[in-house]
Amino acid sequence: MENTSALRNWLKKFDSNHPFLIAGPCSAETEEQVLNIAYQLKDSNVSVLRAGIWKPRTRPGNFEGVGALGLSWLEKAKKETGLLTTTEVANPIHVELALKHNVDILWIGARTTVSPFVVQEIAEALKGTDKTVLIKNPVNPDLALWLGAVERFYKQDIKNIGVIHRGFSSYGENKYRNIPEWQIPIDLQQKFPDLPLILDPSHIAGNRKLIFELCQTALDLNYDGFMIETHHDPDNAWSDAAQQITPDRLKEITEQLTTRNKKSESKRFIEELSELRIKIDDLDDTLIKTLIDRMHIADEIGMLKKEQNVSLLQAERWAEILNKMIATGKGKGLSEEFILRIFKAIHQESLEHQHKKIQA
Structure with missing residues (x-):
């Protein structure tokens, strides 16, 4: 170092x-x-x-x-x-x-x-x-x-x-x-x-x-x-x-090119940034809790698929979710690239949860 x-x-x-x-x-x-x-x-x-x-x-x-x-x-x-x-x-x-x-x-x-x-x-x-x-x-x-x-x-x-x-x-x-x-x-x-x-x-x-x-x-x-x-x-x-x-x-x-300051000593800036970061922290907590809840539902889906001997990947359902999220996000200022990366990661984690239930 x-x-x-x-x-x-x-x-x-x-x-x-x-x-x-x-x-x-x-x-x-x-x-x-x-x-x-x-x-x-x-x-x-x-x-x-x-x-x-x-x-x-x-x-x-x-x-x-x-x-x-x-x-x-x-x-x-x-x-x-x-x-x-x-x-x-x-x-x-x-x-x-x-x-x-x-x-x-x-x-x-x-x-x-x-x-x-x-x-x-x-x-x-x-x-x-x-x-x-x-x-x-x-x-x-x-x-x-x-x-x-x-x-x-x-x-x-x-x-x-x-x-x-x-x-x-x-x-x-x-x-x-x-x-x-x-x-x-x-x-x-x-x-x-x-x-x-x-x-x-x-x-x-x-x-x-x-x-x-x-x-x-x-x-x-x-x-x-x-x-x-x-x-x-x-x-x-x-x-x-x-x-x-x-x-x-x-x-x-x-x-x-514009060079940015790494920090600001402005009292107003520090106070407003602190308030916004508190809001970000609250939303991050909500995101994590929502993802946990989503994976619990994925566990239930995994058990249901095991019971009925149904394959993990349901391509039509996955395409439906992805298209819906892209359309919704793009209308609110989120790029398609960002949405794809986020939901592909969520989908992968969901499949892993379901796989564990099917193998149990």
């Missing part, structure tokens, strides 16, 4: 008036491209230039990065602009090459975080260095995997550690390329409250139009900074073109 505050203090030294900002192209494409973008970011709020050198793609045939050649371009950009540099590493060979080219920050990608074996190898390769390591959340919404990756680096005495929230894969259509699942990084900070938390809105959004709203949400949740994919000609980028923005747009976004 003591190690984490050191990195947060390091981040703040760049510019305490702005969130810590990492920006640059999804992929390093050419030396000219990397230097062009670096110079456009040089006199902005950006502290670190990012560029993917090795690009793990979901399917073969897509551009998979220029490889080690691009590290010399990053090194040159650092020398000419003064920006720090960062890139993704996915194995000990990547680590060795990045260290040789004086890369300042190494990040662990979402596909790597899911593999404890690979994370361990990278952590061991970095043992004895003073490098900063940023760990992206795993592709799937698994907090234990994310925490495990953080702990593996701590065990190798890597002191400067932060995490990057880049969203989680989901099946089916969604507003985002990767759903945010904001509660998961919040839960992670319950375990490591001083751990710097950086948002990668580009990979969550998959669409440059959503970058601003995601960044503002992150600031509202006290994130420490952003990693935003930035390209001088986004539409013609060699990878992930739709989610990259121009340096000028990056400047607009950072100027439009």
